[in-house]
Structure formats: C-alpha cells, structure tokens
Amino acid sequence: MITLCSDPNCNLKANHKGAHSFIYKKAWTDLFNDDDINKIQKAGYCTPRGGAKGGYQNHVNRNSKVIIPYEKLPEVNLENYRDGYVIRIFPSQYFSSKHVVRDEFRNNNSIIVGENAFVLYRTYEDFETLPPLPDWSIRSILKFDETRQEYCIPSDNRSGNIIDCGHYLLRISNSGTNKKQNRFEGPAQGIFAPEYADANTNFLCQSVLAWLIIKTEDSPYNESDFEHLQAILAKHGLLNSPHYENDFIIHNGKTTCPLCQRVIKHSELNELISFEDEEGLENSTEQVGSTRSTKINLFHMVPLCYASLENIPTQVSWGHATCNTRLGQRQCFSYFDLQNIDIEVEIRESKKRRILGYTNAAKNFIRSENGDVWIRISKGDE
Ligand SMILES: [Zn+2]
Ligand SMILES: [Zn+2]
Numbered sequence: 001m002i003t004l005c006s007d008p009n010c011n012l013k014a015n016h017k018g019a020h021s022f023i024y025k026k027a028w029t030d031l032f033n034d035d036d037i038n039k040i041q042k043a044g045y046c047t048p049r050g051g052a053k054g055g056y057q058n059h060v061n062r063n064s065k066v067i068i069p070y071e072k073l074p075e076v077n078l079e080n081y082r083d084g085y086v087i088r089i090f091p092s093q094y095f096s097s098k099h100v101v102r103d104e105f106r107n108n109n110s111i112i113v114g115e116n117a118f119v120l121y122r123t124y125e126d127f128e129t130l131p132p133l134p135d136w137s138i139r140s141i142l143k144f145d146e147t148r149q150e151y152c153i154p155s156d157n158r159s160g161n162i163i164d165c166g167h168y169l170l171r172i173s174n175s176g177t178n179k180k181q182n183r184f185e186g187p188a189q190g191i192f193a194p195e196y197a198d199a200n201t202n203f204l205c206q207s208v209l210a211w212l213i214i215k216t217e218d219s220p221y222n223e224s225d226f227e228h229l230q231a232i233l234a235k236h237g238l239l240n241s242p243h244y245e246n247d248f249i250i251h252n253g254k255t256t257c258p259l260c261q262r263v264i265k266h267s268e269l270n271e272l273i274s275f276e277d278e279e280g281l282e283n284s285t286e287q288v289g290s291t292r293s294t295k296i297n298l299f300h301m302v303p304l305c306y307a308s309l310e311n312i313p314t315q316v317s318w319g320h321a322t323c324n325t326r327l328g329q330r331q332c333f334s335y336f337d338l339q340n341i342d343i344e345v346e347i348r349e350s351k352k353r354r355i356l357g358y359t360n361a362a363k364n365f366i367r368s369e370n371g372d373v374w375i376r377i378s379k380g381d382e
Pocket of ligand 2: 257258259260261262319320323
C-alpha cells in the first residue's frame with residue numbers, strides 16, 4: 001500500500017509537492033467511468049427536499065450555508081454548521097400584529113433579522129396583514145469586488161466570496177382564490193440543514209461510496225488498482241471497519257442494501273426506474289419532485305435530522321430506492337444491532353413457540369435471522 005503524507009489533515013501521497021490537501025477525488029475519478037463519477041458527485045449534493053418554496057438551494061454541495069427554521073433552534077447545535085447558517089422566521093412568528101415585533105425579538109442580540117435571520121413570506125395574507133417593516137428590503141447577495149475591496153457586486157448565486165443583505169424573502173404562490181401573481185423575490189438562502197456535512201466529512205463519505213461501488217457485484221474495477229483510495233480509507237479507520245459487515249453495508253465482501261440485504265450489482269447503480277412501475281415509491285415522488293430515480297440511491301443508516309449531523313462516513317451506503325422509501329425516517333437496524341438490544345420476538349406455530357427474530361427498543365423494527373424485515377408503518381410508531 002502507498003504511504004500518505006504524515007499530516008493528519010492531508011490525504012496526498014507522502015513527499016507530495018505543493019500545499020497539503022484533505023480532499024483528493026482523483027483517488028477514484030482517475031479510474032471511474034463518467035456515470036460512477038457522477039453518482040458519487042451527486043451523493044455529495046443536497047437532495048431537492050424542502051424545495052424552492054422554502055428558499056432552499058438544491059444541487060449544491062453539502063458544505064454550504066444552511067437554513068435553520070426558527071422553531072428548530074432549541075434542538076440544533078449551531079456550531080455544527082461551519083459554512084454558516086441563517087435563521088428562517090415566519091411573519092406570524094416575528095410579528096404580533098402589523099409592524100409590532102414580538103417581545104422575544106426585541107433587544108435580542110442572537111437573532112437579528114437582516115444579519116443572521118430573514119422573514120419568509122409564503123402567502124398574500126401574511127404579506128398584507130403582517131407586512132415587512134418600512135425600512136426593510138428584500139434579501140440579496142453581494143459579491144466581493146477585488147479592486148474596490150468591498151462587497152458591492154449584485155449576484156444571483158451564492159458561489160464565491162459573498163455576503164447576504166436584506167431582511168425578507170417572498171415565496172408567495174397564487175392560492176387560486178385570488179387573481180394575483182406568484183411573487184418569488186430574493187435568492188435561495190441556503191440548504192436543508194439536516195443534509196449538511198463539512199467539506200472533509202463530505203469527501204470521506206464520497207470515498208466510502210466510491211469504495212462500495214468498487215465492491216459491487218460485477219464491478220468493472222479491481223480493488224488492487226485503488227491503492228490511494230484504500231490508503232485514505234485506512235488513514236481514517238474506514239477500510240476494514242467492522243461496521244460494514246455488521247450493518248450489512250457489505251456482506252461477504254460484496255456491497256449490499258442494508259435494509260433487504262440483497263447484493264447490489266454494478267449495473268443497477270445507474271439503472272433508471274419509473275416511480276409508477278415501482279410499488280412503494282408513490283410517496284417519494286412528492287418528496288423529490290421527480291417521477292424517475294436510479295434503482296440504487298444513497299442510503300443513510302440513521303435518518304437525517306436537525307439535532308445532530310448524520311451524513312457521516314460510517315452511516316452512508318448504497319441501497320435500493322424502494323428500500324429507502326419503505327424505511328422512511330427510521331433508523332435501519334441490522335440483525336447484529338438488534339441482537340445486541342436483545343428483545344426477542346416469538347411466534348406461536350400450533351402449540352410451539354419459535355423465535356421469529358429481534359426488535360429494537362421502540363418495537364417498530366423486527367428482523368429475523370434470515371434477513372426478513374418487519375417495519376411498523378402505523379401512525380403510532382414515531
Ligand atoms: Zn500533505
Ligand atoms: Zn434493498
């Protein structure tokens with residue numbers, strides 16, 4: 001195996017020229033085909049959840065500024081978001097009546113509309129009854145001007161050295177009862193916070209996903225050709241980590257779907273399926289706003305949430321789009337996990353009792369020894 005630079009934050013080869021770098025995507029892009037490179041690239045992007053109506057950006061890297069909904073503030077750790085954050089406040093949260101700011105925002109130094117927060121208008125009713133304050137302006141982006149050494153170039157995108165200005169955003173849809181126009185004013189403000197990962201974490205997740213592509217059934221790649229990738233994974237404890245087999249991310253050395261435990265074929269990675277054809281995908285069409293998906297998608301072992309960052313290298317894998325949808329916002333427990341929790345589930349066959357499998361503490365996820373899964377989908381499970 002090749003030797004890497006001794007700097008803990010560098011993944012280049014030992015004695016490399018130039019600056020240290022944590023990120024080295026050539027570890028897989030040098031040998032991968034375009035479809036596979038693209039698949040890894042997309043896994044590093046935020047998925048189109050929340051959408052434009054919330055002022056969210058889509059199809060940008062996870063290491064981007066995030067939007068924190070005001071009501072989620074108590075459960076988030078703002079220090080998690082190294083690429084910045086902005087707080088989204090609805091008019092009814094900010095104003096008690098026309099131009100009257102609620103007490104909690106007066107003399108409040110931690111939430112300041114126009115600095116680290118913006119008000120999002122989504123209906124004409126709010127815009128008319130709780131209008132922006134007279135001195136407020138619509139959100140905008142200014143790029144840095146190198147010659148003038150100040151932020152003064154208006155921009156419609158968030159790339160490069162920019163700052164946000166203004167106080168409110170309009171994402172008002174015509175509700176149908178009035179004849180007014182839709183009003184979409186002000187640029188997207190950031191990404192869906194649960195999707196966030198800093199640049200280095202995002203890179204390690206992508207390295208794991210590249211490794212899992214190499215280990216699919218019928219993969220066109222040889223593990224031995226990816227010495228640099230293996231060295232990176234080894235440096236971060238991700239090459240031979242027991243979690244792969246314990247969580248059924250890999251089984252007997254082959255990449256598997258952690259939910260149904262079936263082996264993933266390389267040809268399935270970029271195979272398109274239509275939602276209409278696939279039982280169980282009906283609900284997800286609304287979420288992703290698309291009617292087509294690849295058969296195999298990025299799969300999170302632990303659902304993404306506001307309270308903690310879960311897009312991390314030990315919790316990402318590839319899984320079936322249908323399995324992802326069936327799992328929903330639940331943790332994917334492996335048989336190994338459930339055995340350790342140790343709550344047996346029995347069934348009675350005539351008069352004999354037989355162990356069916358094991359369940360989690362919430363008893364909404366059961367797995368048998370042979371891999372069958374039962375997920376409680378009724379309302380009471382979350
Ligand atoms: Zn280095
Ligand atoms: Zn599956």
